[in-house]
Amino acid sequence: MTGMRLREHSGGRRQEAAADLALAVVLLLLGLLATGPAGRNQPGTTPVDAGCLALVTVATLALTGRRLAPRATLAVVTVAVSSYLVLGYPYGPVLLTFLVAVYTVAVRLPIRPAAVAAAAALAVILVHVFWSRGASPGLPGVLPGSAWVVVPFALGVAVRTNRETVARARAEQARRQADEERLRIAQEVHDVVGHGLAAISMQADIALHLMPKRPEQAEAALTAISRTSREALDELRVTLGAVRRGTERGPVPGLARLDALRERLAGAGLAVDLRVTGEPRPLPGAVDLAAYRVVQEALTNVLRHARVAAARVRVDYGREELVVEVTDRGVGAPGAAGHGLAGMRERVTALGGSLTAGPGPDGGFRVSARLPVEARR
Structure with missing residues (x-):
């Protein structure tokens, strides 16, 4: 029975790793192909170059380890996305990696450490609001910038709470x-x-x-x-x-x-x-x-x-x-x-x-x- 459970657990871990890899590949392709066209519609942004694509690559590939190390993944993605924004590159698909990383922290971690990690990420990501090589949004950008953290975090907490409720109900039924x-x-x-x-x-x-x-x-x-x-x-x-x-x-x-x-x-x-x-x-x-x-x-x-x-x-x-x-x-x-x-x-x-x-x-x-x-x- 123990061996069977270990095999089932190992199979589940492999499926999760494959799903995370597929998500990272999809976001990477989307970032590499769509960032340039997005920049052409955003005057005043820094032109897309090798540095821009490198930051997109780092942010997306970091998601492959989001279930195993959610805080480390959020840290890498936050630094990459914040650097991307501070350097004035255009808003684009790379922001999706930040949403996924915040959501993962909220789902995988207890509420208190998850909130601390999300608050730290918010502080870093808002740097570009006041200082950027391109056009800085300034104070009006605080609210939409905060939404990048608050919305996925709230969604993740709701999903985690629902899972815990279901697990408790199943345990009580058992x-x-x-x-x-x-x-x-x-x-x-x-x-x-x-x-x-x-x-x-x-x-x-x-x-x-x-x-x-x-x-x-x-x-x-x-x-x-x-x-x-x-x-x-x-x-x-x-x-x-x-x-x-x-x-x-x-x-x-x-x-x-x-x-x-x-x-x-x-x-x-x-x-x-x-x-x-x-x-x-x-x-x-x-x-x-x-x-x-x-x-x-x-x-x-x-x-x-x-x-x-x-x-x-x-x-x-x-x-x-x-x-x-x-x-x-x-x-x-x-x-x-x-x-x-x-x-x-x-x-x-x-x-x-x-x-x-x-x-x-x-x-x-x-x-x-x-x-x-x-x-x-």
């Missing part, structure tokens, strides 16, 4: 995406590991209770522990593998696995009465996963907190929404802390659904989730 991904991973790990450990803990308690008097039944509980731990590890391995690869998970659990979930919980001592109404049909992957996780987490909470041996799960396939409901007759309820209920609610609301959790009408605890059949786009 941070939010990273936070959302961490939360998603935490929810997945919580769902996989939390359910598996709760079932294993209950199965271990059963095995310890049965071992002295009914070892053959204790062996069945230990077998269930082995099976549950393998299943949890396999699902965790799939989840973490997808995270490392930066891809979406492959096969994900859905409502089709409810029978396997019920069997696993039966081994932990929780009998689950599963009732399905409506016409079962394929669901969007995100909806199917969210519904399964709600049932899994709710039953895990029953196993941990309710101190009952039975729970009921209802799945209703409606025309426009899917309803899953888990109820028990226990005396406990999930604590406020942790990822359980909060994770369920975030999963459901992210898909445009709703989740309610609280005491049931006949006692115990009830978790009910409504999910649209089509995931929110």
Whole structure:
């Protein structure tokens, strides 16, 4: 990854250097070809000679290093253009090099050093206003002379500010995406590991209770522990593998696995009465996963907190929404802390659904989730 970034950075630098060279060549040709005709329309200026063309060449070729050394480039261009004007040569394309150099300083440097460099350039460039071999513009020339600095400097600052705003927005978006991904991973790990450990803990308690008097039944509980731990590890391995690869998970659990979930919980001592109404049909992957996780987490909470041996799960396939409901007759309820209920609610609301959790009408605890059949786009 680092090598790829270095190659991309190197390629970007080469493109910038090529663009600066092309700009310098265009301005050089323009200066060499257009300065003479410009002088013929400006009486009182010094005739174009070799010195004039040399200063044009120096000012334009200095732009090839404007991104690498913006202050040095501005210094060279300022001296060349100021000398050009003081010697009385005609206004011409060479002034464009000064505009580009000032703009570059404003774009590439922080505001304070950029302002200092631009102010120094302005002081030097205004020398010709009061002293020149040709006709000096005098005091009326201060305003247009200052505009050669103020306008490109203001434009450069505006461009730099906009770039910084865009960069901050992108960084904030990347941070939010990273936070959302961490939360998603935490929810997945919580769902996989939390359910598996709760079932294993209950199965271990059963095995310890049965071992002295009914070892053959204790062996069945230990077998269930082995099976549950393998299943949890396999699902965790799939989840973490997808995270490392930066891809979406492959096969994900859905409502089709409810029978396997019920069997696993039966081994932990929780009998689950599963009732399905409506016409079962394929669901969007995100909806199917969210519904399964709600049932899994709710039953895990029953196993941990309710101190009952039975729970009921209802799945209703409606025309426009899917309803899953888990109820028990226990005396406990999930604590406020942790990822359980909060994770369920975030999963459901992210898909445009709703989740309610609280005491049931006949006692115990009830978790009910409504999910649209089509995931929110």
